[in-house]
Amino acid sequence: MTTLIAPALIISECQRGMLEPPAGALASLADQARERAIIAGIAELAREFRARSLPVVHCTIVHRADQKGLLPNSYLGKMALRDQTMIEGTPDVEIPAELGPEPTDLVSARATGLTAFYGTDLDAMLRLQRVQTLILCGLSTNVALPGLAMDAVNRGYDVLLAEDCTAGTTTDHHAYMVQNVLAPLARITRAADVVDRLPE
Template sequence: MPKFAAPALVISECQQGLLHPPAGAFSALSTQAADRDIVGRTAQLARTFRARSLPVVHCVIAHRPDQMGMLPNSYLGKLAIRDHLMIEGSPDVAIPAELGPEPTDLVSTRATGLTAFYGTNLDAMLRLQRVQTLVLAGISTDVALPGLALEAVNRGYDVVLAEDCTAGSSAGGHDFMVKNMLGMLTRVMPAAEVIPRLPA
């Protein structure tokens, strides 16, 4: 079985404000994430990466308290501004303890925009680790993961979606995005098929 070239696990937006949001905000997404146990599955995958000295990267949202740079030019932007969601220093932005970050993990923080490469040091962090393959986990298959996958492909990375470590705001929407967009940008497989392809 061919191994992935220089892989890193990239965990998208697994944060308390999205996994355990206030009533009404992202409740459908949090329900899907819980039903699919993406935190537990991703934590297990992350432990395997760390055990093999492979990078684990957390991509997180942490808006400035003054909301500088945020624009109401999308539904998500309007919601975040109106309800002061995912503010730096608030409980919203915390990563579940089960996922880390561990001392060897990398964290890339985004204050504005909708995708992980926008306005961040993510690309530089990956290239300095000589990463060639991104294994994506986390949320959401609605917006963040398709955007991350597309931007990664444009930058020359190979991309794998650990499908059972991801969720969207509905089961039907998740399946549609995996089949019709993410399936065109990534190799889609469960975490159990990712592990045998990791370098020892």
């Protein structure tokens, strides 16, 4: 099995506002994350990366308190404006304790847009760590992870998706997006296979 070249673990949008939302539009996503037990799987992956001194990066949504940078030009934008979700300084933006962040982790927060590279220092942080391969996990296979994968490929990174550490809004939506959208962009794998391929 080929060893991964300069890998980093990218944890997408694993925050309380996504994982523990009130009843509404995100409840099904949180349900799927629980059913698939992705937090435990991601936590184990993160431990393996940290044990090898490999980068662990949390990509988070942190909207400004005045909501500047948010536009009602998508359903997600309208929902965030209406419900005032994922606002800086609120419990919504907190990362679950099981995931950290640990002192060695990196955190890349975005206040606007729908994907982790947009308007953030993520690309610069990865290049300064000489990262070449991104292992994607977290939320969601509906929007954030496909966008992240495409942006990463456009920037020249190799991309793997730890599929058993991801979730979408429904089982069917998740399967469709993985097979038809993510598979052309990223190698679909499982967390255990990622660990087996990590450099020592």
